[in-house]
Each structure stands twice: as structure tokens, then as C-alpha cells.
Amino acid sequence: KPQALVLENVCGLASSHDGGDFRMVVEAFNSLGYSVDAFELNARRWLPQSRPRMFVVGLLNPIDGGYLDSAVRPDKLSWIHSDSSLKTHITPLPAVPDLMVSGFTSIADKLDADDPRWWNAERIGKFMSSLSAIQAERMEGLKASSTVVARTAYRRTRNGKPVWELRDDDIAGCLRTARGGSSKQAVVFLGKGDIAIRWMTGAEYAKLQGAYGFALDGFRESQIQYAFGDAVAVPAVTWLMRSAVVPALRHKAGFDEVCYAG
Structure with missing residues (x-):
């Protein structure tokens, strides 16, 4: 069984059916043996694109003891930690970067x-x-x-x-x-x-998802836009993995030092 499972979705998942859909997701993770933490990350913290997305992280051997930082765990997500019927953990996290206020002009083709x-x-x-x-x-x-x-x-x-x-x-x-x-x-x-x-342009789509220098030769603009338009932002997922997943895996593997993303 994988040590970690991560689900990405639009933030509307947290509130659809008055939170019932989100509860079903957490219960499904729990039924497979995973403890859950959930985050709302906006790609705008790393890239000049406003792209809030919801991430549900399930771990078999979580690290607990963090605090409910509203910057990444708004109320529509954090309520799961106060529901005793759900198996959850609060991941200790490094500080999340501030939202960018500029940057598109500099990367525009x-x-x-x-x-x-x-x-x-x-x-x-x-x-x-x-x-x-x-x-x-x-x-x-x-x-x-x-x-x-x-x-x-x-x-x-x-x-x-x-x-x-x-x-x-x-x-x-x-x-x-x-x-x-x-x-x-x-x-x-x-x-x-x-x-x-x-x-x-397709190249701008790639840059706005953090895929700088991605090989785009041989693809139509519409193919590039379709692929990147429905993708995840590289630095947002990198931060999530280094902050909320890799430390738990290292701890499980017996490493004394736990490395968090900067």
C-alpha cells in the first residue's frame, strides 16, 4: 500500500453539498487506512497566476503536532480536525510564501x-x-x-x-x-x-504552471493549452510534497533529520 495518497481538486469540493462531498473523500481515505490533512494552495504564492486549488493528503504514518494556519487551512477545510469521527492529523508546516502581486509582464512572450x-x-x-x-x-x-x-x-x-x-x-x-x-x-x-x-501562447501557459523550458516542439498551441490548462502548478505541488509528505516518509524510514521546504 502506498505510504501517501494526494488528491487535487477545485476548492468548490470543500463546500459542495454543504461539505458532504469533502466528508465522503476523507471517509474514503480513512477506510483505506490513511489519516488526512487538507490544504488550499494558490499557485499565486509562487507564480503570477491566480490558481487556488484544494489538496487532500492521506498518510499511513503522519507527523502530527502542527497548528491550524488559516493561510493554507481555511475554515471550510479545517473543520475536519474537530470531528472525532474522522481520522486526521495537523502537519507541522514551514511558512507559506506571500501571494505575488506582480510578475506576469516579466514572463509574457x-x-x-x-x-x-x-x-x-x-x-x-x-x-x-x-x-x-x-x-x-x-x-x-x-x-x-x-x-x-x-x-x-x-x-x-x-x-x-x-x-x-x-x-x-x-x-x-x-x-x-x-x-x-x-x-x-x-x-x-x-x-x-x-x-x-x-x-x-502555449509557452506562457507552461511558464504560468512553473514548467519553464518545457519542450513544446511538435505540439499544436491548442494541445499545449489544453494540457497545461488542466495541470497542476509545479512549485505549488513541490512545496506540498516537501512540506507535508516527504517529512512523514523520511520519519517512517528512520531518518532523524526532517527536512521541510523553504
């Missing part, structure tokens, strides 16, 4: 001006005409800046009409599998009186 992926003037005009007054004001302010920045935008449906919404920070929205317009993010470069727009 800088394509040549004649790259065919840039939208033409007509398409940009339709983008701009769909913006609400607040969105248009935000865009004009960034456009007039002396510094060029990149912002991501999603297409939404408001009152039955498709509109574009521009993020107000230097962080990408949550990546999704690239099916349908609302799942794809456009990248908008604004500054020095100019605007340029294109779809997010």
Missing part, C-alpha cells in the same frame, strides 16, 4: 511586431467597444502610461452580450482547458500610447 498572432485593428476595435466604462477607463490609464505592461483579459457574457474584462493587476487569471471563448485568456500590452492584443 515578447513577439515580433509582424507576428501573425497579433490581432488586427478591426478585432482590437471590437475588443475595446465591448469594455464597460470602468474597464475602458482602466485600459486608457494603462495605455497612457510611460511603461508597457501586460494584462490578461477574459471574455464574459453580461446581460446576454459578450464582453471583455481586463484584469487590474499584473497577475494572470486561472488557466483553464482551452475550450470555448470564456476559457481562453487574451494578453493585452498597454503603454506609451499603444495597445496590442493576442491570445495567450
Whole structure:
């Protein structure tokens, strides 16, 4: 039997059916002999992408004695530790990094001006005409800046009409599998009186998941976006494994020194 099992899901699992689905997951882990701890980790602590995800960690030989840090164990998860009918443990953890407030502009691909992926003037005009007054004001302010920045935008449906919404920070929205317009993010470069727009590239998808330098040759953009859009963020999972799983495995193996992620 594996010493550890880890389940990743959207954070809505914690609250669906008033927490009943989450309870079923914990009970299923318990029925297999695993004690459970659960965490909410946002990839934004390591990468310029807002991507909160829920992780359920089951261990046969857990290390207990931690405290309920609300930064990674909000109330919708931490209640399991006060339910005596469930077998759980509170993992001692290192400090979790603060949420990033910038960084997308620095990793956005800088394509040549004649790259065919840039939208033409007509398409940009339709983008701009769909913006609400607040969105248009935000865009004009960034456009007039002396510094060029990149912002991501999603297409939404408001009152039955498709509109574009521009993020107000230097962080990408949550990546999704690239099916349908609302799942794809456009990248908008604004500054020095100019605007340029294109779809997010596959390489940017990879970087936003922490897969820098990943070999993408031979794959279509849609394949890359689909794969990374439904993946897990590398540094978030690395932190989880080094902090909540590996120490328990080392302890079980008889190592005196327990190494936590920094």
C-alpha cells in the first residue's frame, strides 16, 4: 500500500453539498487506512497566476503536532480536525510564501511586431467597444502610461452580450482547458500610447504552471493549452510534497533529520 495518497481538486469540493462531498473523500481515505490533512494552495504564492486549488493528503504514518494556519487551512477545510469521527492529523508546516502581486509582464512572450498572432485593428476595435466604462477607463490609464505592461483579459457574457474584462493587476487569471471563448485568456500590452492584443501562447501557459523550458516542439498551441490548462502548478505541488509528505516518509524510514521546504 502506498505510504501517501494526494488528491487535487477545485476548492468548490470543500463546500459542495454543504461539505458532504469533502466528508465522503476523507471517509474514503480513512477506510483505506490513511489519516488526512487538507490544504488550499494558490499557485499565486509562487507564480503570477491566480490558481487556488484544494489538496487532500492521506498518510499511513503522519507527523502530527502542527497548528491550524488559516493561510493554507481555511475554515471550510479545517473543520475536519474537530470531528472525532474522522481520522486526521495537523502537519507541522514551514511558512507559506506571500501571494505575488506582480510578475506576469516579466514572463509574457515578447513577439515580433509582424507576428501573425497579433490581432488586427478591426478585432482590437471590437475588443475595446465591448469594455464597460470602468474597464475602458482602466485600459486608457494603462495605455497612457510611460511603461508597457501586460494584462490578461477574459471574455464574459453580461446581460446576454459578450464582453471583455481586463484584469487590474499584473497577475494572470486561472488557466483553464482551452475550450470555448470564456476559457481562453487574451494578453493585452498597454503603454506609451499603444495597445496590442493576442491570445495567450502555449509557452506562457507552461511558464504560468512553473514548467519553464518545457519542450513544446511538435505540439499544436491548442494541445499545449489544453494540457497545461488542466495541470497542476509545479512549485505549488513541490512545496506540498516537501512540506507535508516527504517529512512523514523520511520519519517512517528512520531518518532523524526532517527536512521541510523553504
